[in-house]
Amino acid sequence: MDRLTLKNVSAYYRQLIVNKEVYVRAVDDVSLSVKKGEVLGLVGESGCGKTTLSKVMMMNINPPLEFIKGEVQLTRRDGEVIRLHKMSRRLLKNFVWGKNISIVPQEAMSALMPTLKIKRIAYDLVRSHDPNAKLEDVVERLEKRLEELGLPDYIADRYPFELSGGMAQRTVIAVATLLNPEVLIVDEPTSALDVLTQRIVLKTLADLMVKNIVDSMVFITHDIAIVRQIASRIAVMYAGKIVESAPTEDIIFNPLHPYTKGLIESITSLEPEVRKRGVKYIPGQPPQLINPPQGCRFADRCSFVMEKCKKEEPPLIKIGEGREVACWLYVKR
């Protein structure tokens, strides 16, 4: 069952160049669904639009970002479908964000108000949905949640700056999931941490799924080696589009799209497989999103490029169980 569904969404940034206004097509005609019980890894390199896509999932659209078209739907646990793209910002804030869908931003520390204690931050969050909430109840709930995630309960009485990086990150995760949202989006939750802490944060995120605190999770990252530890499915994004999505093992061991292949082969991890194949790279760089090329956006860097690739954009087609790829190599004539 789908929890979050995006249908043909486009979101562009409005940018001023000298004296002309142009659109940067950060998210261009993307369709994606996140199922119940699934951790979706959204993988892509800087500037591919993955963070913008996370904003679209929340419908947290602020200028210069503009929502151009498409549908964003969220299915609640009680079966009711909410159409986020039809709702006003005020409605989203009071009824959806934090309650049905929540986000853990890139820099956890800056998400926490430095002058408030953690319990106070949690209280404010709950109160924005339930004005009659009592502080004692919220604190009790928060301490329970902290315990569930293996954090000491005294954190509730601390100020954000008293926490270390990894601790702060996990605290933000605990606060963001206080109301048991259906969907949790985490944006590069580990990139600022050292490897030892990284592992603990990943464990905390896995706990959220195991303990049914959230139904589905979207894990946004540039690091495949990290996301593969937790994701059940991986979607690869390139230049504003999803180029491939498949179950994790398929992406790692049998990538189909030439970009995914290149990406997997450029990873240096501490494994004999990697030492054997050496460090590879994809030549060139992603296209400008102000004026993206007409055909496939990867055509310039692709070693399998054909005539057709430069003229027509490949559709995202279904290949086998749960696999989708947007590449002319796999379109049967």
Add this chain to the structure above:
Amino acid sequence: MVTERLEVRSMKLIELLYLLFNNKRFIIGFGIIFFELILAFMGPLLYPVDPFDTNNPPSLPPSEEHPFGTDRFGKDVFALVVYGIRNSLYVGVLTGTFTILIGLTVGLVAGIRGGIVDEVLMSFTNVVMIIPNVLLAILILTYVGVERSGLELVAAVLSITTWTGFARAVRAQILSLREREFIYLSRMAGFSSIKIAFQDLLPHLATFILISFVNYMNVGINGEVGLSILGLTSISIVTLGKLLYFAAITQAFLFGQWWTFLIPGAILILLSASLLLIATAIDEVFNPRLRRM
């Protein structure tokens, strides 16, 4: 690694002007200041009346012959205002320049040299900061002699205490820039500290210097008004502040001669407001975080 980069970049002059002239604040501010500049510089040509001529009938309300009326001494207020704007702007520009020069030197040296030099300069700055500025101004101006002090001295007296905030801000910016990689690369190319200060650091401070200059101009103009009203500037030099001083000592308010103080006052307020608007506008255009798309 993946955070958005907010960075300064060099912009083409045309791009800058376009952005500035698309900014409402800038247009209003620039409009007012442009109008006052025209008045100050073209005024004597278009309205050739001697501001020191006392042969007019005294205390005339505005009329066709005297658009802003005359004061108790029979001087033409319009001619006085035209001269006053010019002198007030002069004080402003001088104060801005002095303040920036002192503050920049202290801030740059402290920030670049660091160590003991930094500590000494910053302690000195802190000491200057607590000196009461009006008291110092009274001491200096009465020591030199009020009638012998020109506008340059007034600007200098005002600058002598106002540079401290600017110096501290410059030092703080230098400290954050000093650890940037491009500074290291310039050092490793064998560049001297002075060369790095001028080539690498100053361009980064340019906007801040410009904004501060406009703000300190304002401080100068208003500071001069304050000193004038206290009677600490020469009565032979007409400034907007001096006009208010004259209106005050001739008890113009009591006699209902509103044109002698309301008109210079309004022009002064407009001047101040336009400078503030311009400073804010520059900040908005150069600072991407404040820029509205």
Add this chain to the structure above:
Amino acid sequence: MRILLETKSLTKVFETGFFKRIVVKAVDDVSIILSEGEIVSLVGQSGSGKTTLAKMILRLLEPTSGDIFFQGRNVWKDLKTLEDFKWYWKNVHAVFQNPYASFNPFYKIDRVLHQALMLIGIDPDSPEGDRVIREALEVVGLRPDETLGKYPHQLSGGQLQRILISRAWIIKPKLLLADEPVSMLDVSTRGKILELFDILRKNLGTTIVFITHDLGLAYAISDRILVMYKGKIVEEGSPDKVILNPEHEYTKELLKSVPTLYKKWS
């Protein structure tokens, strides 16, 4: 192999705090030897002191105690004049982590290359200077006509980092310190940069010190790995020895936490 650079009990102490002095030993009694033509990785997490050590070797930060010897000269005690410093920086140069911060945004990218030419005594405006720059850009796989005259914000991080490597190619230092040169770059373009360091070593015999937090990267490219922890070198040896048979507890713990691509953690 001949010794190129040696540090002897190098220590850097930072003191902060006004009422209560807090003393941090960023680098604590580090003695290392770098030989000619080797690629050495200095691995450590943030705060381990690896960047502080690099800055002291680059003569950008004065050590609290200890000495650095380069070709028999004491770097912090024997070098006095700007000419001495220039000699040193001609021999010991660096590529930094953040390519965007390595360029002053107010100048065209040509500037960092002109600086390099001036350092080795070639007039940047001469035909000779132009030829050297073009050649260096081609070595790193950039088209000179499409690169020269641009401002940093017009180029990608990978391209900027390649320009900095071409600067090193012009200067031809004996020792190049690369402080996390690929950590800000996209995974798919990292390989190109790593390849360039190898080209530098092969063609010029440059010793390269690769400072990184990424054990996988260190394992893939280096001849020798040094592991730094809390200001000390805790482990040293060939990649196979350090990665496969670590001795120090910290290294063991670190190796366990590095995410693997093909194998999923339990």
